[in-house]
Amino acid sequence: DSDLAALAEAALAAAQAQHVTVPGEAVAADLARGLAREMLAGRDQLTQIDKNIAAVLDRHPDAALIRSLPGMGATLTAEFLAVTGGIGRFPSGDQLAAAAGLAPVLRQSGRVRYLRRPTAGDKALKRVFYQSAFVAVSCDPTSKAYYRRKRDEGKTHHQAVLALARRRVNVLHAIIRNRTPYQAPNAAVAA
Known part of the structure; x- marks a missing residue:
C-alpha cells in the first residue's frame, strides 16, 4: 500500500514539475480570448x-x-407585424395563407383542374408561420396532436409542419379578428 501511495505521489510531483510550452500557444490563447470577448x-x-x-x-x-x-414568440410576432402591417389587408385567413404561399393553387386547362403546391407568396411570412408551427409541435399539445395525425396519414415531417402552419394561419386570423387570445381547445372545455 505504501509503495502504491509513494508511486502516486512521485507521479504527481513529476507531472507538476513539467512545464512544456507548445509553439504558438500564446497566439492561440490570445485568439481564444478575443473570440470569447466578441x-x-x-x-x-x-x-x-x-x-x-x-x-x-x-x-x-x-x-x-x-x-x-x-410558438409565436417576440421575434416571430415582430416579423409578422412588420411583413403584414396587421391583418387589415387580409379579409380572410385564406387570403393571408395565399399571401404567405401556404394555400394550394388551382391550375386548370380545358377540363383538367388540379391543385398544386404554391411557388409564389411572401417567403418571410411563410417562414414566420413555418417556424411558429415547428416550435408549437414541441410546446403545444393541440399542435402536436395535429402534427402526429398528419404524420400518421403518411406525410413527411416537412409536409406535416406545413399543414400545421396552414391551419395556424386561420387560427391567428380569427384571434386578431375576434380580439380574443388563443385558448387551447381542452382549456375551453374545462373552463
Whole structure:
C-alpha cells in the first residue's frame, strides 16, 4: 500500500514539475480570448435587441393577441407585424395563407383542374408561420396532436409542419379578428 501511495505521489510531483510550452500557444490563447470577448459582446447585443423588440411589442395593440398563439414568440410576432402591417389587408385567413404561399393553387386547362403546391407568396411570412408551427409541435399539445395525425396519414415531417402552419394561419386570423387570445381547445372545455 505504501509503495502504491509513494508511486502516486512521485507521479504527481513529476507531472507538476513539467512545464512544456507548445509553439504558438500564446497566439492561440490570445485568439481564444478575443473570440470569447466578441461572443460575449454579441450575446449582450442580442439581449438588448430582444429587450427593444419586447418594448415595441408592448405598445402594439395586436402583439399580445399574436403572442398568445403557442410558438409565436417576440421575434416571430415582430416579423409578422412588420411583413403584414396587421391583418387589415387580409379579409380572410385564406387570403393571408395565399399571401404567405401556404394555400394550394388551382391550375386548370380545358377540363383538367388540379391543385398544386404554391411557388409564389411572401417567403418571410411563410417562414414566420413555418417556424411558429415547428416550435408549437414541441410546446403545444393541440399542435402536436395535429402534427402526429398528419404524420400518421403518411406525410413527411416537412409536409406535416406545413399543414400545421396552414391551419395556424386561420387560427391567428380569427384571434386578431375576434380580439380574443388563443385558448387551447381542452382549456375551453374545462373552463
